[in-house]
Amino acid sequence: MTQAIPVPLSWMPERVDASPDERTLDQFLKSVERRALRMAELATGNREEALDLVQDAMFGFVRNYAAKPSAEWAPLFYRVLDSRLNDWHRRRQVRSRWLAVFTRDPEDDEVDEIAQAPDTNDPGPLLRLAGNEAARDLDAALTALPLRQRQAFLLRVWEGLDVAATAQAMRCSEGSVKTHLSRALTTLRRALEDHA
Amino acid sequence: MSDFRQTPWVDRAKQLLDESAAGLDAATVSRLNRARQAALGSRRRGPLLRFMPAALASACALLLAVGTWHRYHVEPGDEAIQALSAAVGKGANGTDIDLVAGDDSLDLYQDLEFYAWLDAQEQGSDS
Numbered sequence: 001m002t003q004a005i006p007v008p009l010s011w012m013p014e015r016v017d018a019s020p021d022e023r024t025l026d027q028f029l030k031s032v033e034r035r036a037l038r039m040a041e042l043a044t045g046n047r048e049e050a051l052d053l054v055q056d057a058m059f060g061f062v063r064n065y066a067a068k069p070s071a072e073w074a075p076l077f078y079r080v081l082d083s084r085l086n087d088w089h090r091r092r093q094v095r096s097r098w099l100a101v102f103t104r105d106p107e108d109d110e111v112d113e114i115a116q117a118p119d120t121n122d123p124g125p126l127l128r129l130a131g132n133e134a135a136r137d138l139d140a141a142l143t144a145l146p147l148r149q150r151q152a153f154l155l156r157v158w159e160g161l162d163v164a165a166t167a168q169a170m171r172c173s174e175g176s177v178k179t180h181l182s183r184a185l186t187t188l189r190r191a192l193e194d195h196a
Numbered sequence: 197m198s199d200f201r202q203t204p205w206v207d208r209a210k211q212l213l214d215e216s217a218a219g220l221d222a223a224t225v226s227r228l229n230r231a232r233q234a235a236l237g238s239r240r241r242g243p244l245l246r247f248m249p250a251a252l253a254s255a256c257a258l259l260l261a262v263g264t265w266h267r268y269h270v271e272p273g274d275e276a277i278q279a280l281s282a283a284v285g286k287g288a289n290g291t292d293i294d295l296v297a298g299d300d301s302l303d304l305y306q307d308l309e310f311y312a313w314l315d316a317q318e319q320g321s322d323s
Binding site: 025047051062158181 | 200203205206208209210212213214215216217218220224225227228231232234235236238239240
């Protein structure tokens with residue numbers, strides 16, 4: 001009777017079964033994927049591109065950080081996502097510069113004062129937030145924010161990361177996080193509350 | 197900044213964001229699920245497939261380096277000449293290869309048709 005020779009773990013290139021850490025990883029990704037998609041959607045304004053970015057972020061996170069302690073996963077995942085969003089914005093800015101060379105229209109520089117004027121029939125942000133268009137208004141206000149301010153708001157306020165974790169995710173100092181968040185809150189408050 | 201949690205509009209904004217994330221359509225949720233499974237699957241495949249492109253590139257570079265080194269460091273010595281001589285059936289001393297390598301021999305082969313015609317003429321005149 002032949003006896004099975006135990007194979008050292010270091011020789012096993014892969015584990016096909018769903019190991020407990022893989023289940024934990026699956027649960028973690030499941031817990032963040034929807035919020036990640038909404039963040040990417042607010043950054044890109046396009047669901048298809050947002051889905052691609054989130055999938056890319058998942059691959060990058062699993063490839064580089066899955067072996068890290070699960071307590072560190074959230075800021076690390078958002079760090080990967082933030083990096084993908086920054087790359088996307090850089091590519092879009094380069095594309096926009098090239099397009100602007102060929103499609104520049106002098107009328108684009110003129111500010112439409114009528115469009116910029118506040119709506120006197122607007123019931124105010126809290127009432128609007130209670131209405132059917134509240135989500136759309138919030139989306140518009142968030143979309144109008146600069147990327148770093150929006151990320152600071154979403155990671156800190158919505159995702160609930162502390163300042164240090166947000167700084168890790170955004171690859172900046174804690175002071176920068178506070179500055180970005182402060183500006184975001186000011187702008188959003190003005191957009192959503194001060195019209196009353 | 198630290199008191200933003202008690203701000204009503206911030207709470208309302210968080211609630212709306214939560215609702216928007218929870219209310220994703222089934223197709224989007226399905227795509228997220230597939231993306232997640234694909235990412236986890238890439239982890240199962242392990243480093244072998246992950247580093248396959250780099251390994252292939254390294255193998256090609258190594259092959260190119262060995263080929264280049266072999267070309268410039270292995271001279272067409274006796275083994276090659278003898279093997280070629282044996283193949284043409286002219287013995288193993290490399291004489292025919294020397295003839296082929298010489299300038300006169302090349303002229304001969306370039307005018308081979310002429311010499312063949314000349315030989316035929318001479319044979320015809322002999323007979």
